[in-house]
Amino acid sequence: MQPTQLYLDTARLGRMSRRAQQAHLDFTALAGEEGASLFFERFLKEGCQGWPSALRSRFPGLACWQGIAPLKHALRTLAGSSPELPVLIVNRLAQLMCFAARLLFHPCRNVLVTDLGWPPYQAILENEARRVGRLVTTVAVRPLVCELQTAEDEVVEAVKRRFLDSGCDGLFLTAVSHLGFRLPVERIVRALENVRELRFVVIDGAQDFCHASADLKNEYCDLYLAGCHKWLEGFHPMGLGFYGRQRSRVMIETLLGHLLDSGELNDPLLQFTTQIETAALEGETETVNLVPLFTCQGAATEALERFSAPPVSLRLRQRNLGLAASVAEACGWQPALPAAAFRTGILLLQAERDATRRLSACAMREAFAGNGVALTAYEGGLVRLSMPAREWQPAEIDHLKSVLRIVA
Amino acid sequence: MSREERQARRSILLSYRFVGTAAVGSLVMALVALFAPLPTQLAMLGAFISILGGLFLSYLGQEDQRERQRAEAIQSLSVPLSLARDPELFQQYQDIARGLTALAKNADPILRRIALIKFASVTAQIDGLADGRIVFALTEEWRTVYEQILSSPDVRQYRSVAWVKTVDYWQDEPGRQSMRVNFEAAHRGVLVERIVLLRDELWPAGQLLPSPEILPWIEQQHNHGLWLALIRESDLSREADLLVDMGIYGDRAVGIQELDERCRTLRFTLDVNLQAVRLADARWQRLLLYAKSFRSLLDQRSPTG
Numbered sequence: 077m078q079p080t081q082l083y084l085d086t087a088r089l090g091r092m093s094r095r096a097q098q099a100h101l102d103f104t105a106l107a108g109e110e111g112a113s114l115f116f117e118r119f120l121k122e123g124c125q126g127w128p129s130a131l132r133s134r135f136p137g138l139a140c141w142q143g144i145a146p147l148k149h150a151l152r153t154l155a156g157s158s159p160e161l162p163v164l165i166v167n168r169l170a171q172l173m174c175f176a177a178r179l180l181f182h183p184c185r186n187v188l189v190t191d192l193g194w195p196p197y198q199a200i201l202e203n204e205a206r207r208v209g210r211l212v213t214t215v216a217v218r219p220l221v222c223e224l225q226t227a228e229d230e231v232v233e234a235v236k237r238r239f240l241d242s243g244c245d246g247l248f249l250t251a252v253s254h255l256g257f258r259l260p261v262e263r264i265v266r267a268l269e270n271v272r273e274l275r276f277v278v279i280d281g282a283q284d285f286c287h288a289s290a291d292l293k294n295e296y297c298d299l300y301l302a303g304c305h306k307w308l309e310g311f312h313p314m315g316l317g318f319y320g321r322q323r324s325r326v327m328i329e330t331l332l333g334h335l336l337d338s339g340e341l342n343d344p345l346l347q348f349t350t351q352i353e354t355a356a357l358e359g360e361t362e363t364v365n366l367v368p369l370f371t372c373q374g375a376a377t378e379a380l381e382r383f384s385a386p387p388v389s390l391r392l393r394q395r396n397l398g399l400a401a402s403v404a405e406a407c408g409w410q411p412a413l414p415a416a417a418f419r420t421g422i423l424l425l426q427a428e429r430d431a432t433r434r435l436s437a438c439a440m441r442e443a444f445a446g447n448g449v450a451l452t453a454y455e456g457g458l459v460r461l462s463m464p465a466r467e468w469q470p471a472e473i474d475h476l477k478s479v480l481r482i483v484a
Numbered sequence: 485m486s487r488e489e490r491q492a493r494r495s496i497l498l499s500y501r502f503v504g505t506a507a508v509g510s511l512v513m514a515l516v517a518l519f520a521p522l523p524t525q526l527a528m529l530g531a532f533i534s535i536l537g538g539l540f541l542s543y544l545g546q547e548d549q550r551e552r553q554r555a556e557a558i559q560s561l562s563v564p565l566s567l568a569r570d571p572e573l574f575q576q577y578q579d580i581a582r583g584l585t586a587l588a589k590n591a592d593p594i595l596r597r598i599a600l601i602k603f604a605s606v607t608a609q610i611d612g613l614a615d616g617r618i619v620f621a622l623t624e625e626w627r628t629v630y631e632q633i634l635s636s637p638d639v640r641q642y643r644s645v646a647w648v649k650t651v652d653y654w655q656d657e658p659g660r661q662s663m664r665v666n667f668e669a670a671h672r673g674v675l676v677e678r679i680v681l682l683r684d685e686l687w688p689a690g691q692l693l694p695s696p697e698i699l700p701w702i703e704q705q706h707n708h709g710l711w712l713a714l715i716r717e718s719d720l721s722r723e724a725d726l727l728v729d730m731g732i733y734g735d736r737a738v739g740i741q742e743l744d745e746r747c748r749t750l751r752f753t754l755d756v757n758l759q760a761v762r763l764a765d766a767r768w769q770r771l772l773l774y775a776k777s778f779r780s781l782l783d784q785r786s787p788t789g
Contacts (some may be wrong), residue, residue, distance in 0.1 A: 182670060182709030183779075208673035209640040273777045275711060323782035330707040334671055483732075 081448035082472055082479075086422075086462040087254060088452075092311035092371065099374030100312075103367060106135055120366070121352060140377040141370060144353050150376040151316060154308070155285065155300065157292035161320030164332070165369070167252075167345040169282065169303050169315030175341055176248070176278045176299055176317075177204035179324075180332060183275040184246030186211040188239050191218045192253035197280055201248060213242040213296030217343050221257045226415040228260045232267045237335075239268050247277045251284035256460065257287050257414050257423025262296045276324065281304060285316070286379055288390055288420045298324040304368070310375035312368035314345070345369075382465070393421025393463040400461060400468075403477045408432075408484030412458070421463040426456070427484055433457030440483070447479040616756035617728070626752035630739060631665045634674065639734040642666075642674055643768055645682045647717075647729040651697040652747040666706040676710040679771050681727060683718040686717050692782055706778055713775035726771055730764060738764040 083091050092100070110116040122446055123142035124132060132139060135298050136335045141147075149159040166172050177200050180187050187205070189198060193215055198212075205212045215238035220226050233444065238244075268274050277297040284290050285302035286309075292300055300318040304310035319328050335341035336350075344362040349369075382389070397419065401411035412424040427433050434455055435443070440453035452460040496502055509532065516528050567574040587599055612619065620626035633639060646653065654663060670676045680702060687694040692704060694714065706712050720726050729741040737756045744750055755761075 114493065161488045181675075183675075183711040200741070210675070257777070273780060276779075280672060321783075322785055323779045326703070327709060331671070331709055464639075 077310050078446070078448050080445070081475060083450045084463070085459040086287075087460060088306075088310045089311060089313075090306045090389045090462075093309035093375045093378045094369040095137070095140065095374035095378040097312050097374070098389050099140065099370040100137070100367060102135040102137030106138065124290070137374065141373050141463060144349050144369070147369065147373045148375065148386045150373070151304070151361045152318065152379060153303070154207050154376060154379055155281075155290050155292045157295075157318065157320070161318070162325070162329075162463060163317070164315075165345060165349045166315040166318035166343045167313075167365075167368075169301065169313070170196070170200065171341065171343045171346075172202070172301055172315045172317045173200050173280075173337065174482055175332070176301060177201050178335065179209050179299060179328060180246045180248060181205060181208050182327075182331065184210065184244075186213055186242060186244040187248055188215060188235070188242065188244040189248045190212050190214065190235070190250065190259065191216045192221070192255075192257055192259065193248070193250045194280060194282070195256055197250075198222040211242075213238065213244055213481045215239075217259070218257070219337055221259075221414045221418045224235070224410070224413070226417070227261060228417045231418075232260065232264050235264050236271060238268050240271060245273060247274055249277075251290065252281075252288045252372070252420050252422070252461075254283060255412075255424055256418045257418045258284075259418070261289075262294060263328075265296045273429050281419035283420075283422070287393075292318055295321045295375065297321070299328065304372040304375060308372070308375045308379055310368065310372040312365075312371045314368035314372055333398045372450075389465040390421060392467065393465055394419055396422045396463040396468050399473065400463065400476065403473060403479055407480035409459075409480055421465070423461045423463060425459050425461065425480075427459075429457075429473045429484060432484055443483045444479060447482055449476065449479045503537060503662075516548055520579075555651070561708050587641060616760075618754045618756075620749075620752045620754075622750065624749055626739070627658050628664060628752070633733045633737060633739075634665050634669045639736065640674055641734050642669065642676050643726055643732040644676070644678045645681065645730050645768070645771060646678055647727060647743075648686060649683055649696060649743070649745065650747055651686065653698075653701075653743075655701070661706070666705070666710065670709045677712075678705065678710055679713045679768075679775050681715050681717055681720070687714065687716055689716065689718075692784055702778060706782075712778035713772070714764065714778060714781070715776070716769065716776045719774050723770065723774075726767060726774075728767065730767070732761060732768060734765045735761050737761070 106116070106119070109150075110119075111193045119138075119141070120126075121143055123146070124138055125133070125142065143376065144165075148163040148165070151163055152159045152161055155216055159264045164172065180201070181204050185211070187201065189201065189212060202212050216236050217231050217234060220231055239247075247265065249259055249264065251261045252258050265274065266276055278299045278301065280299045281290050281300050281302040283306065285304075285307060287307035290300070290302070297319050298319060302318065303314065304316060307427045321323060332341070336347060344364045347362075348364045400412060400423050403424075404411055409425040410428055412426055413419065427435075432440075437453040437455050440457070440459060441451070444451055444453070444459070451462075454460070486699055513532075514521055516525050520528070557625065557630040564574065564577060567577050587596075592594070609619075619628070620629075634642060654660070666676055686697075686698045693699055702712060702714070717727065729743060731741075733739070735758070738760045739752060739754045741752045742750045751769070
């Protein structure tokens with residue numbers, strides 16, 4: 077197997093950005109010298125503001141670290157919202173999803189989801205619904221989204237119809253599905269709010285944040301879930317929960333406090349970041365891996381420099397997607413493109429040959445990896461390619477073309 | 485086999501009563517046949533047969549009376565027999581029966597008269613309980629039952645209508661404790677929905693949110709995840725029957741609280757029957773037509789509050 081030449085995989089982990097790498101390296105060096113000293117603890121709380129210039133030049137990758145609050149500000153800015161509003165930082169995004177399920181079923185009887193959701197999250201939601209004796213209703217939008225002529229209005233209308241017919245009062249939507257279909261989540265929320273009260277809204281933005289449409293300035297959802305290890309390119313897994321809507325901010329904090337106190341929500345990083353922000357650091361908390369905080373700060377700093385206007389990078393990715401799709405068509409692959417309104421920077425291809433379609437997902441992934449291309453593969457001859465946020469280099473597109481032809 | 489049992493199984497033809505009576509009667513009839521003329525013999529025979537018939541009919545009458553008494557005795561035993569399947573209720577029955585028996589031995593007429601009045605009231609209460617209705621008057625004791633129902637694992641939904649006439653509503657210690665039970669239930673997964681009926685002075689017309697005196701109480705519930713909706717009392721001026729303080733516990737029971745002007749409990753009636761739940765549900769649906777969700781009001785609030 078040869079080293080990767082084209083990394084087109086963000087389904088699980090994106091690549092590590094340059095600044096995240098620098099932060100990681102310098103953090104490792106600092107940890108080697110300081111361990112968990114008081115100097116290190118002060119650095120953790122306040123960043124390197126008071127450092128002499130010699131020390132700064134020894135650890136340039138940590139220059140971006142100013143403490144937890146500035147990290148949250150940066151993340152909030154990337155989500156298109158007021159930097160003053162709160163953000164939850166957790167080790168495991170699944171923990172945050174469990175919390176979201178608890179929040180949803182506090183006031184809601186029946187939560188509407190689409191068939192584009194990430195199955196493990198849907199399972200968490202359904203488990204919670206079973207526990208408290210409530211309902212989860214699914215609306216099938218995938219067939220609509222996959223029709224090339226479908227407009228946004230039709231999807232919004234289909235969701236609204238199901239919402240009304242099923243007597244739903246809660247909503248859990250995936251902004252961008254793992255297969256790359258984007259939903260107009262804000263439009264859907266507004267349309268539903270116009271016809272009946274929406275008691276609680278959670279958006280799964282794991283594939284949306286720093287990629288497609290994450291824009292929370294209009295406060296359309298109560299909780300927005302994201303991660304910094306996919307499109308943000310922080311690499312080390314870390315979950316993020318954005319909230320702050322007028323109607324639910326204190327409610328979320330009240331329930332969070334209750335679940336942390338009762339031990340039902342047990343995330344060491346969440347406890348640690350909350351304590352360090354409130355200057356109430358206790359010695360009895362679990363020892364936490366802090367590396368993701370620094371790599372996330374590095375990645376966020378780079379993203380803020382690079383993504384001054386997120387829609388621009390999405391348009392660039394979509395241009396790359398158009399080129400890759402036309403190349404694939406000529407190489408024995410069928411692009412599974414949704415209607416234009418639902419496209420993102422993720423391209424789904426299906427092999428044309430039956431023999432290739434019969435390959436297992438694992439064998440397919442290995443076949444591409446053996447030719448220097450990292451991507452995500454699914455059963456049925458499907459592969460998922462995440463488009464880069466800069467234009468294809470001629471050599472890259474040539475390489476992709478030849479590999480697609482070989483594997484097809 | 486005991487001696488009595490052996491006697492009971494022996495043929496009546498061998499009993500002394502039969503043999504003695506038959507022997508005496510036969511001897512008398514033999515003497516009459518020997519020494520008396522034929523008409524006398526016939527008269528004698530007729531008298532014997534009439535006496536025998538009379539005795540037989542009297543016996544049947546007594547037997548009928550005995551049968552009736554036996555049936556009544558068995559019927560009175562059927563109450564403890566059917567209660568015996570429920571040890572807790574049977575214990576109560578026995579305690580009451582023991583008390584009544586002890587009372588029956590006391591011949592004081594004044595005590596007896598007072599006891600009968602008291603028992604009439606207790607009987608009315610027991611009849612109410614049998615119909616699924618429990619009434620608590622002039623006491624906060626109902627909150628114990630209320631808390632037990634909310635803690636019951638099979639109650640997964642609690643809908644409540646709070647008729648707030650003053651800022652004192654549920655602000656005393658029992659009220660705050662009940663509110664804590666609400667919060668615990670919500671955190672456990674019970675869906676708690678509350679419609680708050682507010683006097684106009686507590687939510688003046690034209691104001692987005694209720695007055696600061698009552699707002700924290702409403703916000704606290706909202707922050708614990710309860711779903712809340714508000715109605716101004718004046719909006720229900722044409723639907724006076726909707727002005728009520730009630731709770732619907734799943735689909736099992738309905739509680740109606742009556743308060744005085746200072747928000748102290750006058751009476752709390754708990755109805756554990758499906759018909760009462762249906763009626764309360766219909767009231768709830770009508771109230772929803774007037775209700776404004778507290779969440780939607782918060783959405784309209786400016787960010788500075």
